Amino acid sequence: MDTLFKSKDYLPHLSVDCVIFGFHGHKLKVVLPKLKKVPLCSLPGGYVRAQESVNKAAQRILRERTGLENIYLEQFCVFGESDRADPQVLRDFLVSNNISIAADSWLMQRFISIGYYALVDFSQVTTAVGAFDESCEWYDVQQLPDLAFDHADIILKALETLRLMLDHKLVVFNLLPDTFTMKELQTLYETILDKPLRRDNFQRKMLSTGILQRVEKKFTGAANKAPYLYRFWTMP
Amino acid sequence: MDTLFKSKDYLPHLSVDCVIFGFHGHKLKVVLPKLKKVPLCSLPGGYVRAQESVNKAAQRILRERTGLENIYLEQFCVFGESDRADPQVLRDFLVSNNISIAADSWLMQRFISIGYYALVDFSQVTTAVGAFDESCEWYDVQQLPDLAFDHADIILKALETLRLMLDHKLVVFNLLPDTFTMKELQTLYETILDKPLRRDNFQRKMLSTGILQRVEKKFTGAANKAPYLYRFWTMP
Numbered sequence: 495m496d497t498l499f500k501s502k503d504y505l506p507h508l509s510v511d512c513v514i515f516g517f518h519g520h521k522l523k524v525v526l527p528k529l530k531k532v533p534l535c536s537l538p539g540g541y542v543r544a545q546e547s548v549n550k551a552a553q554r555i556l557r558e559r560t561g562l563e564n565i566y567l568e569q570f571c572v573f574g575e576s577d578r579a580d581p582q583v584l585r586d587f588l589v590s591n592n593i594s595i596a597a598d599s600w601l602m603q604r605f606i607s608i609g610y611y612a613l614v615d616f617s618q619v620t621t622a623v624g625a626f627d628e629s630c631e632w633y634d635v636q637q638l639p640d641l642a643f644d645h646a647d648i649i650l651k652a653l654e655t656l657r658l659m660l661d662h663k664l665v666v667f668n669l670l671p672d673t674f675t676m677k678e679l680q681t682l683y684e685t686i687l688d689k690p691l692r693r694d695n696f697q698r699k700m701l702s703t704g705i706l707q708r709v710e711k712k713f714t715g716a717a718n719k720a721p722y723l724y725r726f727w728t729m730p
Numbered sequence: 731m732d733t734l735f736k737s738k739d740y741l742p743h744l745s746v747d748c749v750i751f752g753f754h755g756h757k758l759k760v761v762l763p764k765l766k767k768v769p770l771c772s773l774p775g776g777y778v779r780a781q782e783s784v785n786k787a788a789q790r791i792l793r794e795r796t797g798l799e800n801i802y803l804e805q806f807c808v809f810g811e812s813d814r815a816d817p818q819v820l821r822d823f824l825v826s827n828n829i830s831i832a833a834d835s836w837l838m839q840r841f842i843s844i845g846y847y848a849l850v851d852f853s854q855v856t857t858a859v860g861a862f863d864e865s866c867e868w869y870d871v872q873q874l875p876d877l878a879f880d881h882a883d884i885i886l887k888a889l890e891t892l893r894l895m896l897d898h899k900l901v902v903f904n905l906l907p908d909t910f911t912m913k914e915l916q917t918l919y920e921t922i923l924d925k926p927l928r929r930d931n932f933q934r935k936m937l938s939t940g941i942l943q944r945v946e947k948k949f950t951g952a953a954n955k956a957p958y959l960y961r962f963w964t965m966p
Contacts (some may be wrong), residue, residue, distance in 0.1 A: 507741045507844065548810025548842060569808055572844050576782025606744065606784060608808050662894055 501600040504541040509605045510552045511539040511645065512567065514560070515635075515651035516616035517669040522635045522685050523616065524649060525560055527627035529642065531590040532582070535633070536642040538624070539607070553608045558616070560630050561622025566668060567610040570655040571648075574606045579643040587642075591626070603648075611652040613668040657687055673709055673723040676700070734861075737836040742776040745841045746788045747881065748774040748803065749888035751795070752852035752869075753905040758871045758921050759852065760885060761796055763863035765878065767826040771869070772849070772878040773885070774860070775843070788846045795857025796866050802904060803846040807884075811843045815879040823878075828861070847888040849904040874955040893923055909945055909959040912936070 500710060514525040526535040540555035543550055552567050557607055595601060621630040633639055635653060638646060659665055666682055680696050700706055709723040750761040762771040776791035778784055788803050817838060824831055831837060857866040872891060874882060884915055895901055902918055916932050936942055945959040 505743045505840070505842070508743065542810070542842075544840075545812045547812055548808055551810075572784055572805055572808060574778070574787075574844070576781050604741070604780070606741070606778075608810070661897075718963055 499541060499601060502544070505544055506600045507605055508542050509539055509607045510542060510548065510555050511537040511573075511607050511609055511613040511648055512552060512556050512559075512563070513537060513609065513649050514562065515611065515613045515652075515656065515669065516619060516632060517682055518632070520681055520685060522653075523632040524635055524638075525562070525619075525621055525630065526639065526641070527559055527630040528639070529587055530626055530628045532583075532587050532638060534565060534587075534642045535639045535645075537645045538630075548608060550609075556612075559624040559627070559647075561620060562614065565612045565614055567612045569608060570611050571609045571651050573608060573609060573644060573648060574646075576604060578607070579605060583642050587626075607646055607648070609648050609652060610671070611656060613656075613665050615668065615671060629681040630637050630715060653686075660686060667726050670726075673725045675721045675723060679722065679724070718721065735777060735837060740779055741795050742836045743839060743841055745775055745789070746778060746791050747773040747809075747843050747845055747884055748788060748792050748795075749773060749845065749885050750792070750798065750801070750846040751847065751849045751854060751892065751905065752868060753918055753921065754852040754868070756917055756921060757891075759868040760871055760874075761798070761855075761857055762824075762869050762875065762877070763795055763860055763866040764875070765823055766862055766864045768819075768823050769876060770823075770878045771875045773881045774866075788844075792848075795860040795863070798850065798855065801848045801850055803848045805844060806847050807845045807887050808842060809845060809880060809884060811880075812844070813841060815841060819878050823862075825851065826961045833945075834856075839957060843884070845884050845888060847892060849892075849901050851904065852905060852962065855908060874956075889922075896922060903962050909961045911957045911959060913957065915960070 516523045516525070519627065519636070525538065527538055528535045528582065537667070538556055538559035540551070540558065542551040545553070549569070553563075553565070556565060556567065557563050584602065587593075616632070621632075623630045636730075637647065642647075656665065660683065666679075666686075669682060676697055679700065680691060683696065684691055705726055706724045707727050709725060712720070713721070751760070754940040759873045761774065763774055764771045774792055774795035776787070776794065782790070785803070785805070788805075789799075789801070792801060792803065793799050820838065823829075852868070855891055857868075859866045865960050871885065874885065877885075892901065896919065902915075902922075905918060906914070912933055915936065916927060916929065919932065920927055942960045945957070945961060946956070
């Protein structure tokens with residue numbers, strides 16, 4: 495493993511972890527690789543190359559670990575406690591997979607992790623499997639599997655940030671298909687915020703933002719009880 | 731300098747920079763040390779010790795560079811471009827101050843910086859001067875001095891974050907003295923947001939949050955035209 499990740503190619507002590515949110519069947523979900531031969535998932539993560547910007551590293555790591563490309567990623571927090579990663583977890587993984595590594599390898603030292611979150615359209619995603627992973631799948635954030643290190647805390651913090659950002663950035667844009675009903679949009683907000691919202695208030699607030707474009711119904715001559723569809727105005 | 735900062739004591743490639751906001755004379759200000767013998771200020775910054783949490787490092791660095799203690803600091807962004815710090819700036823500083831340093835010293839390598847911001851009560855602050863600083867003073871954010879590296883960008887990003895947080899966290903609490911008038915509170919918001927606010931709307935919104943406690947006026951018998959004073963309810 496330290497021949498694959500040579501210390502001179504990367505910045506020591508620094509890692510990146512990505513929390514990728516998707517929305518499906520009224521559930522908020524995250525993409526998690528399951529590590530080979532140990533009963534743990536982890537966030538898709540990796541290291542920053544010696545001359546690479548940290549944001550570019552996050553994009554590359556995401557592509558390598560999950561197959562996802564060109565995703566809008568946003569930094570949200572640095573996880574910098576000195577005891578955040580139990581080294582035994584890494585040792586178990588290495589032993590179980592017959593990977594040898596020097597005891598003083600840079601990979602066995604302390605890592606500060608930079609957390610990124612992203613939101614993707616669930617229906618457009620096909621995940622791939624990285625070199626150290628058995629699978630890479632979506633999990634309900636309300637029912638997370640066992641996770642390595644402090645990765646459960648990182649997901650919680652990402653979710654907190656997402657809630658805080660809901661009113662400020664058009665992030666949910668990325669979680670929905672091209673067109674959607676007002677009810678679908680409300681369900682998404684309710685799922686992220688984990689609380690019911692009043693339908694009339696929600697609709698008024700959303701329409702007043704000016705970010706929604708109503709899709710005109712086709713005139714078929716028949717009575718049409720289908721709800722209006724909306725799309726987001728394309729960003730300039 | 732590399733005998734003062736030994737590589738084995740610190741995490742390489744990782745620094746912390748702090749943006750300390752204060753409010754005085756209707757101006758938003760930041761604390762900036764002026765570097766010795768070069769015409770540049772910098773953010774109060776430093777390095778993370780090998781076994782120290784990143785948050786604790788930020789507190790320690792702030793104390794060492796400015797004399798400020800026990801300040802509420804919040805991480806807001808990682809600055810991770812590979813070319814963010816012009817090495818010539820550091821070389822000029824070292825030469826001007828007759829500080830010798832090995833060309834391959836860890837201090838001459840690339841640094842990723844973790845940005846923190848804080849808000850303090852201007853009237854309570856006495857700044858001190860760090861080992862490499864000529865002075866340490868408050869500057870108006872609208873009239874910043876020349877700054878080293880990407881530190882002007884870091885301040886701008888901190889200000890953006892502060893604006894975003896205004897509605898969500900009781901951060902302004904830290905910028906004001908114990909009691910204040912509604913007009914003073916409005917001026918603070920207007921200064922941070924850099925735009926005028928409607929007085930009636932602002933007052934209604936602030937009172938509806940339930941975070942303000944009106945200080946009862948003393949009954950003197952005379953007509954009292956002084957405005958009401960408010961304080962924040964003590965946080966639980």
